[in-house]
Amino acid sequence: MQRIKLSDLAEGQTYKKCLFSPLGQKVADPAEPVTAAHKEHLRRQGHEEVLLAGGLDELAAEKVVQHFEAWKLQAGVSVEHGILSAAGQVLLEPGQTVEQHHLDAIDASGKIYAMPAHGTQDKRRWQIISEALVKEIERNITVADLRVALASENPWPAEAPVGDWPDRQRLAAIRQEGVEKLRRLYAHIQAGLHVNVQEFVESADELMGWLAGHPSRFTQLALLAKRREDYLPDHGYTVAVLAMSIARRLRWTRENVRQCGVAGMLFDVGMLMIPQQVRNSSEALSDVDRSRVLSHPAYTLGLLELVDGVGQEMRLAGLQHHERENGTGYPRGLRKDAISDMARVIAVADIFAAMTEPRKYRLPKLPYMAMEELLHAASSVTVWKPAVRALVQAAGLFPVGSFVKLSDGRSAQVVGAHADQFDRPIIQPVRASGKEQEDETVAWDGQPIDLAEVPKSRLTVVRAILSAAA
Ligand SMILES: [Fe+2]
Numbered sequence: 046m047q048r049i050k051l052s053d054l055a056e057g058q059t060y061k062k063c064l065f066s067p068l069g070q071k072v073a074d075p076a077e078p079v080t081a082a083h084k085e086h087l088r089r090q091g092h093e094e095v096l097l098a099g100g101l102d103e104l105a106a107e108k109v110v111q112h113f114e115a116w117k118l119q120a121g122v123s124v125e126h127g128i129l130s131a132a133g134q135v136l137l138e139p140g141q142t143v144e145q146h147h148l149d150a151i152d153a154s155g156k157i158y159a160m161p162a163h164g165t166q167d168k169r170r171w172q173i174i175s176e177a178l179v180k181e182i183e184r185n186i187t188v189a190d191l192r193v194a195l196a197s198e199n200p201w202p203a204e205a206p207v208g209d210w211p212d213r214q215r216l217a218a219i220r221q222e223g224v225e226k227l228r229r230l231y232a233h234i235q236a237g238l239h240v241n242v243q244e245f246v247e248s249a250d251e252l253m254g255w256l257a258g259h260p261s262r263f264t265q266l267a268l269l270a271k272r273r274e275d276y277l278p279d280h281g282y283t284v285a286v287l288a289m290s291i292a293r294r295l296r297w298t299r300e301n302v303r304q305c306g307v308a309g310m311l312f313d314v315g316m317l318m319i320p321q322q323v324r325n326s327s328e329a330l331s332d333v334d335r336s337r338v339l340s341h342p343a344y345t346l347g348l349l350e351l352v353d354g355v356g357q358e359m360r361l362a363g364l365q366h367h368e369r370e371n372g373t374g375y376p377r378g379l380r381k382d383a384i385s386d387m388a389r390v391i392a393v394a395d396i397f398a399a400m401t402e403p404r405k406y407r408l409p410k411l412p413y414m415a416m417e418e419l420l421h422a423a424s425s426v427t428v429w430k431p432a433v434r435a436l437v438q439a440a441g442l443f444p445v446g447s448f449v450k451l452s453d454g455r456s457a458q459v460v461g462a463h464a465d466q467f468d469r470p471i472i473q474p475v476r477a478s479g480k481e482q483e484d485e486t487v488a489w490d491g492q493p494i495d496l497a498e499v500p501k502s503r504l505t506v507v508r509a510i511l512s513a514a515a
Pocket residue numbers: 313341366367
């Protein structure tokens with residue numbers, strides 16, 4: 046390990062080893078040129094030198110940082126010292142409570158290290174890095190980045206079916222596999238390890254297959270989120286599914302629909318940097334916590350630096366997904382056409398997903414109620430109307446996957462939607478075990494019933510219900 050005075054660090058200079066701050070945070074990779082932002086960041090933290098080393102083991106040998114036994118960390122305990130990943134990324138700040146996704150990131154990291162006790166961890170580190178990235182992206186935005194081109198011809202010609210639409214159990218398994226893959230990728234990013242965007246593209250491609258073969262049933266994949274504290278991978282998957290079906294209805298090119306899926310999986314990763322008690326708080330936040338939440342779109346940009354090959358449109362989706370059409374959003378209060386189309390689609394998918402997902406501190410909203418709220422938001426001009434319209438067309442007014450009460454008293458699950466008849470979905474009645482269904486007005490052979498093919502006078506949806514048992 047070698048110490049280099051900050052004053053001797055020249056912009057543009059490269060080194061064969063990594064540069065670390067005296068607290069063990071990685072500043073630059075081998076062969077990465079030193080920039081003014083690196084020096085400014087170190088100066089703002091009050092450092093006078095940087096450490097040149099092959100890895101944190103060398104810093105540990107010099108007692109700058111200390112090996113830390115990962116088994117000592119459990120969800121719910123708070124750490125005394127800051128904890129670094131092997132890649133020199135701060136996983137936990139002093140005093141922060143350990144959450145499951147931290148443990149996942151520690152697994153991905155392998156070794157972890159405790160930061161020096163005397164070092165005051167700079168809580169604004171992410172803010173500084175992210176703000177620099179935001180400025181850079183804002184300097185370089187072009188109109189082409191903001192607008193998504195429509196397909197000149199039907200991008201979804203009839204094609205070989207991908208197979209039958211899976212039953213409920215298989216569907217849950219497909220979703221679970223996708224969510225677990227996202228969880229692993231998030232853990233890598235959080236540990237400061239690079240991943241290739243191709244990993245996300247592969248997941249989006251799998252979804253493209255289902256979307257192409259079963260467009261009216263596809264959104265069923267979105268309404269299967271489980272109740273859990275670490276909901277971000279679930280949320281990313283749901284938003285990807287919804288955003289792709291919206292983009293398809295908007296007649297975007299297949300490439301853009303795929304990118305929308307990737308953007309859905311990545312747009313909110315900045316939330317990983319927000320402690321759970323802040324994320325889950327239903328009470329008013331302190332100024333510090335509030336500014337952290339408002340910064341999470343910028344934090345997403347910081348973490349996307351670790352996703353090799355990520356495109357400008359995905360960065361914009363991350364940065365702008367909380368902007369609103371009438372300028373009431375954040376971080377910039379942009380209006381309408383200043384917001385990228387992809388960010389507008391992600392925003393609608395994000396709002397619908399958040400309302401219908403269970404959280405630790407509240408029950409999910411009925412998908413029907415969530416849809417109503419979105420339609421209201423569209424008419425009050427906070428969200429992009431075409432995207433909301435496309436979501437209703439893709440998922441139905443009684444969204445695919447949700448449960449309804451029928452006019453003959455039966456309960457049913459909505460399993461498919463028609464773009465032109467929002468209130469006549471395809472349904473799968475749920476037969477109460479051992480109960481005679483003498484009142485069935487439509488003979489039922491166990492297969493789904495397409496209400497679009499049944500006269501309204503015979504069978505209709507009466508209202509939305511929370512579950513089949515209701
Ligand atoms: Fe967000």
